[in-house]
Amino acid sequence: MEPTELVEVTVPRSAQRPPTVHVTHPRFVGYPHVLNGLLLCIYLDPSREWSPDDGAVGFLNRLWGWFEAAAGGKFDPHTALFHAVGGTDHTDPSTPTVVVRHEIERGRRRVFFSRRSDHRFDMQLDDHPDRLSVPVVTADAPLPLGPGTTIFELSMTLDDPDMKRGGQPALGMRPTHESLYLVLVAAAKRNSAASPQPFVLRVPHPAGGTPHVLVGSVSADIADALRGGQEVSDPKIAWWRVSDERASVTTRRDSTRPTVAFAEREILLIGCGGLGSWIAEFIARAGARRIVLSDSATITGGLLVRQNYTEADLGSQKEAGLAKRLRAINDSVDVEVLSDSEGGDFADFDLIIDATVSLALSQSLSSASLTVMTVQVAVDPRTASTGMVLIKPDSCPETLAELDHRAGKIVGQDPRLEDYHSLWSPGTHDMLVPTRGCSVPTFHGSAADLASAAGVMVSLVGQQLLAPTAGVHLFSLPHSASPDTPASVFITLEPA
Incomplete structure (x- = not known):
């Protein structure tokens, strides 16, 4: 300077x-x-x-x-935006997005694009008849002036990245333009007519480490001309948008939050209703490896007020409708419906979540899940805005039912926790009947109440996955309880 x-x-x-x-x-x-x-x-x-x-x-x-x-x-050159390619985003907003999740090792000459929709391609490493063949071009150095907007401009920047030689290659080296053109012709002939011809540009990062990835493409008309052996004068490049999700360059936005504890876990969720349907989505987004669902109840229109389903799900079983939604949210999560053969064999799970408020199920889980961390979740019947999360670690000698009974007695004897007493109340006086003559009594609550409560529950369970302690979390949402009610309480339930 x-x-x-x-x-x-x-x-x-x-x-x-x-x-x-x-x-x-x-x-x-x-x-x-x-x-x-x-x-x-x-x-x-x-x-x-x-x-x-x-x-x-x-x-x-x-x-x-x-x-x-x-x-x-x-x-910091490691965090500077688009530092390897001139610091700017060269993409055209009208282009499709390419999702890149695989590393592209040095020496690879081709990858393949599978079309997911009109606006999305996924980069794959293996060939398939339905996939576009895409050449990989590797730059020898970063491109501080950007990659250019035509094939000729790109060739010049590859030959002379900082333009100190006027765009000419180093002494004794052949210009890149001819070889790049031949690469595009060969790739275009592998793909069907009327398809564009993309290519991947792999650019070293100035700070070292994983190379930067760009995706450029010539139009379908230009690609067809290349397939037909026609001479094309300096085709324009459309730089496609890239969703770079490679582990080597990506830090998850939730990496410091409690939900990180769900990553790569196998979870059984029993109950896919007002709480369970939201809990399942949050866990899927957190990166669980496998989620098994159990709830054969049918989705009806009234449930859309507060459960995580859509009009298209009406008439489906909850477990099937929710499984479809979770698969649409996260490609990598394995979503299954609990089969009869799995019955009471829960030893392979890292966590069981009971979101049913079923006495019979709670008792059956007590005997079937002795060696698996199990949690039970519920909200109050009047507002669905105070909640509980009962925690039974895998090492706890007591059953879930025994812990629940002890927690109810402790809470019921504490006048400071009066707003939480209804969580253990067996009556239905605070409940509603949604459809006259056709519905059993249920609790009051909106989607806003239940999604908020489910979010709190998932974060609390995430903390417990990292350091489990037998006990019960009590919490109230900001708009619910009286000013005198503790907003958050954890009651430890040491072995009796």
Whole structure:
């Protein structure tokens, strides 16, 4: 960096967008937070960081801070956005998205795209007649000026990433343009007519580690011309959107939350109603390996008020409708319906969740799940906004029914916990009959109540999976209980 740096500032017409800052020299090419070698990334997220009220003074302070951080080497190349390809997102919003979950090892020449919908392809490593054959192009170095918008521009950047040779290859090397063109022709001939011809561009990251992945494509018309042996003059590239989900470059957004405890677990959920249907979704999103469902009740229209189903599910059994939804949420989770053969053999599960409030089932679980962590969940009948989570660790000598009985006695004798007494009340005086003559009494509660309660329950169970303790969690949602009621209580149930 020079003692004096000259920059060009462009002020947009709209105050809703921040000014932009360019340099007119190539000295910053390849540095973090320098976009395409010339544009300084003053605002990483303008929607949160730029306020028009800050005015010129706020902008100049921000610019000065950028130079201070750059001079001090404080910009982390590992986390800089799109650092390997010039710092900007080159994708066209009208293109499909390619989901990338597999690592692309060095030396691989082809991958395959399977179409999931009009707007989604999944990258696969194995061939199939219904999949597009997609060549892999590997850059020898990062592309700090971006990949270009045509095949010729891409070839130039591959030959000379920082343009110090005017886009020419190194001495003694052949230009990339001809070989790249032949690769696209060969791939296009493997694919059916009227299909576009995508390619994967694998770019080394300046900070090392896993390469960056771009997906470019020539249009179906251009691909058809290539298939037919026609000469095509410098085809344009559409850069497709990429959902890069490779484990080596992705940190889950919930990685520091209690739900991380469900990752790779095998879970049996009994009861897929007001609580169970929401709990199942949250666990599926948390990355469970296997979820087995049990609830043969039929879905009717009135249940849509608060259970996690849709109009298309009416007439289906709950376990089948919920299984379909969970599979649509997470490709990697194995969702099954409990079979008769599994009966009382629950030893393979990491966790059993009883969301039924069934006395008979609770007693049967007590004898069938002695070596598996088991939890029972429930909400109050009047509002569905106070709840309980009863925890029986796998090492607990008492049954779930015994723990429930002890917890009920302790809560019932504590006047501070009066709002929780109804969780152990056998009566139906606070319940409603949804359809005259056709419904058994049920509790009051909305989807907002039950989804909120289920979210609390899942987080509490996640904490218990990491450090299980026999006991009962009691909680109330912010809009429910009286000011004198404790919002959250854990009562330890030590062995009697």
